Amino acid sequence: MYIHGDSIYLAVTFLSSSTAVLAAVQPDGQCGGMNFDDETLCAEGWTCTKYHDSYSHTSTSRTRNVYESPSYAKPKGFAAAVEKWVAAGVPIDGVGSQSQSTGNSTIADFPAVLKLGCADVSIEEYAITELDIKGASSSDYTTAVDACLDQDNCVGLRCGA
The missing domain is CATH 3.30.750 (Transcription Regulator spoIIAA)
Known part of the structure; x- marks a missing residue:
């Protein structure tokens, strides 16, 4: 600021970051972070990548820059x-x-x-x-x-x- x-x-x-977290959601969706209380089930072939403490996002190798x-x-x-x-x-x-x-x-x-x-x-x-x-x-x-x-x-x- x-x-x-x-x-x-x-x-x-x-x-x-390549740090993985346990929660995930559908392709190209948020899957974790501070105060996140939504769906945490991973769609097949997708993983949840922690970008920082406030945000995690589902991705595959084909979607690196989300x-x-x-x-x-x-x-x-x-x-x-x-x-x-x-x-x-x-x-x-x-x-x-x-x-x-x-x-x-x-x-x-x-x-x-x-x-x-x-x-x-x-x-x-x-x-x-x-x-x-x-x-x-x-x-x-x-x-x-x-x-x-x-x-x-x-x-x-x-x-x-």
Whole structure:
């Protein structure tokens, strides 16, 4: 969290870890974390991966980056959490998120994910604080920058090294 004058900025980092937990749910769903009290039965072929203490997500070897599509649980959960906090009166002026993708990932869904974060969340400023795309072409980064420029409240995109 960053406080500047009367503004509070919330930075969210999506971290990954290979630490397994015992609970799980259907494909691409949340399966654990602090205060999680939903379904914990694993769908066949799926395992629950702990990303941090607050969040665990089901995955297989074919879905390593579970926040790069707007249909996945992470971007939906992120947007829902910020909306809930704003509705509860938490003064959030802006948020930032990081995204690391592999060469096997597609950048095609990035505009929809960014729109979910920008348009569906009641915040004034949204920033991609770090974007790393392993093995990316210049057109991949152009797609990401254009997606930010298309959103009125996307205030910046920083490419990692």
